[in-house]
Amino acid sequence: MTRVWKWNRPVTVREVLEDLQKERSIAYTTVMTVLDNLHQKGWVRREAEGRAYRYEAVSTRAAYAAALMNDAWSQSDNAAAALVAFFGMMSEEQRQALTDAVRVVRIPESTEQPSAAEPARPAEPEPAEPADAGTAGDENDENPDSAQDGPGR
Numbered sequence: 075m076t077r078v079w080k081w082n083r084p085v086t087v088r089e090v091l092e093d094l095q096k097e098r099s100i101a102y103t104t105v106m107t108v109l110d111n112l113h114q115k116g117w118v119r120r121e122a123e124g125r126a127y128r129y130e131a132v133s134t135r136a137a138y139a140a141a142l143m144n145d146a147w148s149q150s151d152n153a154a155a156a157l158v159a160f161f162g163m164m165s166e167e168q169r170q171a172l173t174d175a176v177r178v179v180r181i182p183e184s185t186e187q188p189s190a191a192e193p194a195r196p197a198e199p200e201p202a203e204p205a206d207a208g209t210a211g212d213e214n215d216e217n218p219d220s221a222q223d224g225p226g227r
Contacts, residue, residue, distance in 0.1 A: 078118060079135040084128035 077090045091105045109129050112118045120127040133141075150156035164172065 075112065075117060075131065075135075075138075078129060078131045082131075084121065084130040086123070086126050086128055088126070 077093055078085055081089075087102065087106045087109055090109065091100065091102050094100050094105065109118065109120075109127075113120050113129065116132060118129045118131055120129045147153060147156055147160075161169070161172070
């Protein structure tokens with residue numbers, strides 16, 4: 075998936091193979107099997123081109139990462155504690171990215187004045203910055219052999 079996301083276009087098994095062979099020895103059939111598995115799982119779609127297929131990502135890398143985070147968070151029995159622990163692992167750069175993301179998704183306050191029957195809503199407080207408890211891994215640190223079923227291959 076890393077190669078498919080990186081190129082952001084439909085790719086052939088041969089293209090992925092040639093790129094991977096710059097780093098390590100790998101068989102054509104291995105790349106073909108992995109892309110076929112990703113297709114079977116719904117991570118890529120494919121279109122026939124002659125006797126080969128062109129594979130294209132179904133979703134973005136960002137959407138995949140968001141789905142993973144949401145899945146992990148939803149499995150916690152204490153969502154607030156999980157978020158605090160997660161924020162504590164973030165680097166300063168990651169916390170700034172989080173702050174920027176919160177600004178993007180925050181719903182702007184209505185320009186209309188509340189009616190007399192409606193009490194004004196208090197402004198939402200800014201999220202507190204947790205103490206820095208270390209740094210999380212670089213987003214480019216990816217071990218394709220670390221997850222059998224995930225699309226990090």
